[in-house]
Every structure is written in structure tokens, then in C-alpha cells.
Amino acid sequence: MTRQAKVDKELCIGCSLCTRSCPKSFKLEDDGKSTALAPASDSEECVQKAIDECPVQAIS
Incomplete structure (x- = not known):
């Protein structure tokens, strides 16, 4: 079973690395945050990989 990630909206800068790496697990919302x-x-x-690549460690 795939790990369920969480995105901290206060830390997220909307760089979209996670959505490009894992489009079936992350998406950008209307507020520009993942x-x-x-x-x-x-x-x-x-x-x-998305967790490791997040430049602001917003994904756990």
C-alpha cells in the first residue's frame, strides 16, 4: 500500500515539483499550493521522491 502523504499548506511555496513527480498523488489547488x-x-x-525533493520540506 502506498504511503499517504500530507502537505503543510503554510510551508508549501507552490513550486509543483511534487505534482510533476507524482501527478496521481499530488495536485495544485486554486490557491497555488499543493x-x-x-x-x-x-x-x-x-x-x-516527492517528499525528499520538496525544497521547503512541506510534505510528510
Whole structure:
């Protein structure tokens, strides 16, 4: 089962790295911030890559 990520909206800067890496697990909202989709549909490795690549550590 793929890990369910959480995005801290206060930290998110809307860079879209996560949405480009894992488009089935993250999306940009109208406010320009990312949100995690439930359930995450990308692989565990993909979600972990998005967590690791977030420049402001907004994803956990």
C-alpha cells in the first residue's frame, strides 16, 4: 500500500515539483499550493521522491 502523504499548506511555496513527480498523488489547488490526493496512486518510491525533493520540506 502506498504511503499517504500530507502537505503543510503554510510551508508549501507552490513550486509543483511534487505534482510533476507524482501527478496521481499530488495536485495544485486554486490557491497555488499543493495538496496530497487520497489515496495516493503513485508508487511508494515516487511519493518518497516527492517528499525528499520538496525544497521547503512541506510534505510528510
